Amino acid sequence: MEIKIAKVVDKEQKRREIAIACTDLLFEVGIRKLTISQAAIAAGIGKGTIYEYFENKDDIVFEIINMSIENYHDEFLEAIKDLKTTKEKLFCFFKFVMDDSDSNLKEFNAFKEYLAVVLSDDNTSMKKYNNSCHIFFKEQLFKIIKEGIEKKELIPEAIEFIDGLLVFERGLGLLKMTQENFNTNEICINFINSIFKFIEIKKNI
Numbered sequence: 001m002e003i004k005i006a007k008v009v010d011k012e013q014k015r016r017e018i019a020i021a022c023t024d025l026l027f028e029v030g031i032r033k034l035t036i037s038q039a040a041i042a043a044g045i046g047k048g049t050i051y052e053y054f055e056n057k058d059d060i061v062f063e064i065i066n067m068s069i070e071n072y073h074d075e076f077l078e079a080i081k082d083l084k085t086t087k088e089k090l091f092c093f094f095k096f097v098m099d100d101s102d103s104n105l106k107e108f109n110a111f112k113e114y115l116a117v118v119l120s121d122d123n124t125s126m127k128k129y130n131n132s133c134h135i136f137f138k139e140q141l142f143k144i145i146k147e148g149i150e151k152k153e154l155i156p157e158a159i160e161f162i163d164g165l166l167v168f169e170r171g172l173g174l175l176k177m178t179q180e181n182f183n184t185n186e187i188c189i190n191f192i193n194s195i196f197k198f199i200e201i202k203k204n205i
Contacts, residue, residue, distance in 0.1 A: 015053045018043045019063040027106040031061050031113035058117060062126060065114045068107055069133055072096065076140070086148030087196055090165070093141065094188050097173045112177045134166070141165060158199035165195075 021043040026034055039060055040047040054060050080089045091098075096108065118126045141162045148154040168191060176184045 011053065015063060016067065018045070018050070018053055019060060019067060022060055023064050023068075026061065026064050027110055031110070031117060034061065036060075058121070061114065061117070062129070065111065066129065068110070072107075073136060080140075080144070086144060086151075086153050087192065087200075089144045090192055091188075093137070093144070093165070094169055094172070094192070097169060097176055098185050098188055100185075108173075108176075115177075138162060138166060152201055154199050155201060161195060161199060 018039070022034075022039045025038055025042045029038070034057060036050055036057055037047055039057070040050050043050070050060075054063070076092065076095075079092050079095075083089050083092060096104070099105075114126075118130065142159070145154065145158050145162060149156055149158060172184060172188060176182050
């Protein structure tokens with residue numbers, strides 16, 4: 001008699017696989033128009049199976065945004081690894097709001113809808129995740145500025161600009177989300193160049 005061994009499913013891994021399968025769909029239709037039925041078709045599973053891994057549509061969206069931000073974290077760390085100057089690293093920090101490539105705009109627009117959900121539904125878990133992202137980027141900015149100070153690129157007082165840079169980046173993103181033909185790049189470049197007039201140590205020529 002043949003004994004069949006039940007396959008053990010890694011629920012967290014399966015959850016991520018479903019979310020990955022729904023990512024392009026989310027970017028295509030947007031958060032508000034996304035349905036559980038569409039998600040099930042995209043993932044190649046039954047509608048009922050979706051509910052074995054997700055509580056609702058917003059839960060799927062949260063997982064997709066979660067993975068996208070994780071990937072962005074990894075890409076950011078990889079991108080700044082070989083950059084030489086503090087200013088180059090700061091421009092890389094602002095890449096998410098400055099980059100108007102099709103691939104980045106898809107993620108930017110999805111993040112825009114995600115913020116709308118957080119604000120309208122007062123979603124506690126999403127707010128907690130936003131806070132963890134804020135902490136991550138604050139830590140990275142601290143490392144970038146501290147390294148610039150240690151390399152004698154920046155004056156010691158440059159460390160006091162970290163919170164201002166974070167708030168400016170978030171504000172820049174909101175302005176880009178809410179205004180038509182907003183020139184994010186020009187404003188960002190002028191802002192960073194202006195800050196460096198104050199915090200950069202001038203080299204004697």
